[in-house]
Amino acid sequence: MSEPDHLRVGLVSVSDRASSGTYEDKGIPALREWLGRALRNPITFETRLIPDERPLIAATLTELVDQAGCDLVLTTGGTGPAPRDVTPEATMDVADKLMPGFGEQMRAISLRFVPTAILSRQVAVIRGRCLIINLPGQPKSIAETLEGLPRAEPPAPGIFAAVPYCIDLIGGPYMETDPEVIVAFRPKSAQRPPRG
Numbered sequence: 001m002s003e004p005d006h007l008r009v010g011l012v013s014v015s016d017r018a019s020s021g022t023y024e025d026k027g028i029p030a031l032r033e034w035l036g037r038a039l040r041n042p043i044t045f046e047t048r049l050i051p052d053e054r055p056l057i058a059a060t061l062t063e064l065v066d067q068a069g070c071d072l073v074l075t076t077g078g079t080g081p082a083p084r085d086v087t088p089e090a091t092m093d094v095a096d097k098l099m100p101g102f103g104e105q106m107r108a109i110s111l112r113f114v115p116t117a118i119l120s121r122q123v124a125v126i127r128g129r130c131l132i133i134n135l136p137g138q139p140k141s142i143a144e145t146l147e148g149l150p151r152a153e154p155p156a157p158g159i160f161a162a163v164p165y166c167i168d169l170i171g172g173p174y175m176e177t178d179p180e181v182i183v184a185f186r187p188k189s190a191q192r193p194p195r196g
């Protein structure tokens with residue numbers, strides 16, 4: 001059987017303080033660690049650590065999709081209500097299509113962890129053949145929202161369950177997950193045979 005498809009993934013940490021060196025950035029390492037655990041595909045990461053500036057965030061996302069050729073871009077930070085939190089606006093600036101279900105589900109999952117979940121205005125969009133998803137800045141929120149609480153009662157499905165099929169539908173590579181971390185949902189007609 002052939003090897004899993006290669007993925008190119010953009011990781012963008014949007015933080016005034018981490019990008020200026022006030023504190024160490026923990027966003028990109030947390031994203032890289034979670035994706036490394038969850039995916040069986042070989043991945044090339046494109047990482048960017050930038051301040052909360054709307055034109056710069058939009059230009060970074062455009063570059064990652066149009067020049068670097070990312071299949072998936074995850075951002076962390078800048079989704080709240082503070083004056084400098086503009087990641088959702090910058091993400092919508094570069095969008096071809098909005099994908100509101102991701103934001104709705106992330107806020108629902110996050111409410112299981114923190115009552116302030118509703119303060120995140122995180123969005124997801126399609127640009128070209130790339131899915132761009134905003135995550136909150138708190139590093140622990142990355143695993144919380146991507147993975148959810150699949151074994152809790154009632155379960156809260158992590159949003160990453162829907163990412164592989166979304167990438168299929170926009171013409172991207174076939175993403176394969178470790179079911180111990182996240183079970184990717186695809187309709188039967190879209191599934192490749194499991195690897196032995």
Ligand SMILES: Nc1ncnc2c1ncn2[C@@H]1O[C@H](COP(=O)(O)OP(=O)(O)OP(=O)(O)O)[C@@H](O)[C@H]1O
Binds near residue numbers: 136
């Ligand atoms: N990139 C990051 N690395 C490490 N910790 C972070 C990062 N971003 C946020 N945090 C943590 O999460 C908390 C809440 O984040 P907050 O909403 O204040 O940050 P932000 O708007 O995402 O980034 P900033 O205020 O630096 O521009 C911070 O006090 C910090 O402890």
Ligand SMILES: Nc1nc2c(c(=O)[nH]1)N[C@H]1C(S)=C(S)[C@@H](COP(=O)(O)O)O[C@H]1N2
Binds near residue numbers: 078085109137142
């Ligand atoms: N899963 C999860 N979601 C979360 C949080 C969290 O700790 N875990 N923090 C919340 C808080 S306190 C804020 S202010 C918003 C926005 O955070 P940001 O501005 O760092 O993106 O995300 C919310 N969503």
